[in-house]
Amino acid sequence: MTPRVLTLDLPDEADTAALGARIGRASRRGDVVALMGDLGAGKTTLARGLIRYMTGPDTEAPSPTFTLVQTYASPILAVWHFDLYRLNDSREARELGLDEAVDGLAVIEWPERLGRDLPHARLEVRLSFAGEGRIARLVDLADWSGRIDGDWR
Ligand SMILES: Nc1ncnc2c1ncn2[C@@H]1O[C@H](COP(=O)(O)OP(=O)(O)O)[C@@H](O)[C@H]1O
Ligand SMILES: [Mg+2]
Numbered sequence: 001m002t003p004r005v006l007t008l009d010l011p012d013e014a015d016t017a018a019l020g021a022r023i024g025r026a027s028r029r030g031d032v033v034a035l036m037g038d039l040g041a042g043k044t045t046l047a048r049g050l051i052r053y054m055t056g057p058d059t060e061a062p063s064p065t066f067t068l069v070q071t072y073a074s075p076i077l078a079v080w081h082f083d084l085y086r087l088n089d090s091r092e093a094r095e096l097g098l099d100e101a102v103d104g105l106a107v108i109e110w111p112e113r114l115g116r117d118l119p120h121a122r123l124e125v126r127l128s129f130a131g132e133g134r135i136a137r138l139v140d141l142a143d144w145s146g147r148i149d150g151d152w153r
Contacts, residue, residue, distance in 0.1 A: 004145045004152040011133040016042040019136055020049025023123065026147040027077055030102045032119045034111035037127030042134050043109040046125065047081050050107060054079050069096045078104030084113035093117065 010016045023033060023046075033050070035043035048061040054074035064070040064083045072079040080101035087093055093114055098106065111118050124139040138144065145152040 004140045006138040006140075006145070006148065006150045006152045008136045008138070008150070009130070009133065010042070010127075010136055013042070013045055016045040016127075016134060016136075017049030017052070019125075020046040020051075021053035022148065023125070024050040024053035024076075024105075026144065027105045029077060029104060031142070032101075032106045032108065032122035034118065034122050034124045035107065035109045035127065036111065036124060038129075041127035041129065042136075043125075043127060044083070046127070046136075047107045047109065050105075051079050051081060054105075068092075071097070074104075080104060080106045081109075082106065083109040085110045087113040090114050090117040 008019060010019060027033070035046060037043055044063045051061040051072050052059050054076050055072050059072065061081070062070070064081055065085065068083060068086060070081045072081065080097060082093070082096065082098070084093065087110070108114070121142040123144045124141060126137040126139065128135050138148070140152065
């Protein structure tokens with residue numbers, strides 16, 4: 001079965017952050033959100049919008065470029081924010097807490113690094129450049145199209 005896809009225009013940074021909040025609102029315990037796209041496509045911006053939705057607007061949410069993971073407690077849902085760009089192998093991901101993330105929400109930049117260990121049931125967000133802005137394609141590999149309103153095709 002081909003997955004359902006929702007395409008969204010993100011003319012500026014605030015739109016990317018707002019999409020993060022929207023995904024956060026639709027998230028449940030144990031979910032996996034995979035953020036795909038080139039360097040600068042907006043993955044961390046989207047993750048930050050989601051984290052601020054969960055924790056409050058003042059949360060800094062730096063990119064976990066070097067730590068590979070940052071965790072956030074939240075009264076709604078704890079967030080594990082991964083940036084696996086510098087991951088050496090998927091065993092390392094398990095050591096970073098990928099399995100523990102089932103207690104909350106896993107948001108993963110560079111999910112490709114996990115290879116076969118990337119959970120199949122996930123929301124894939126594919127970010128690409130479009131002029132000055134971005135386009136997001138949400139690919140539903142679980143049950144997200146029932147939770148996020150829009151013109152899913
Ligand atoms: N929809 C958008 N339109 C224009 N600029 C954006 C948009 N979303 C994010 N940006 C900008 O793109 C830059 C890189 O974003 P970032 O989230 O760090 O990308 P990534 O994590 O994919 O490398 C930031 O300066 C951010 O403000
Ligand atoms: Mg990033």
